Amino acid sequence: MVLFFRLIARLFVLASAYLLACVSAMAVLVISILGWHTNFGGLPPGNPAEETFALFFSGAFGLITFFKITLSAAAPTAIAALVTEAFAWRSINIHIAAGGVVALFLLLSTGVYGTEAPPQQDLVITLAAGFVAGAVYWLIAGRSAGSWRSAA
Template identity: 35%
Template sequence: MTAVNGSKLIWQLIRISIGFCAAVLTAGLFLAWGYFRAGDPSMDPVGFAAMTGSGLVTASVLGGLAGAPVFCAILAAELLSVRSVIFHAGGAGLIAFGLWSLGASAEYGLRPGTTVVLAAGFMAGLVYWIIAGRSSGCWRQTPGPVA
């Protein structure tokens, strides 16, 4: 039988929220950087501002699109106490690839930009793991042996 530590659960929910926000921001900014390739802000401030602005907008869109599958993966990780970086980074990459492949035709192969999307997913999963994934399931307590 497993007991629940309420204070650890609250802190884990806070880490999950912050981790999700940081992960989608990472993915959005990584995608914008990967597609815009704006240079140094002192050399091209308009391009850098456009890249940053579009990255923030992309992050909000990604949060809405990836929310359901991401929270299913988070729920699975929390209930099963999966703390593996491979699970979190690989799962985020798989979700990113799945969203990128929606509506794509199989007859032409992979869409251009697939590697950038996969890298953004992996980076998002790594950021989430650093913030919340390393402590997945920490709120679950197994009672010690009865003396």
């Protein structure tokens, strides 16, 4: 019975780690994409309208990005979490690599690029978001992977 409650508690830790990893990936994507691809409509610098527009646009883009990441990365991340929990792999390298693999899988599975390779800039942004998400996941849940099975 104690093992069951440990498993339930661990599932809550995994879910919260997943959500915070998605938030961190969203932050990397929003900052990177808006920094490289957007000039916020070409408004002159120092204009209060520009700051308001930039804040609204960043927030809306961030919210949409968060929901897209959370929904599309759920299955591949669950597989990675299941493997790391089953084998009690606690290395940060494994979690960062898993985050990168999941991010790369999501980029390539969109079908946007067809048979061509994605641009290097998109690869760098996507891998950075995956690596950061993997590191955040490790900080919250990965350091104690498989610990719910051990005796108290």
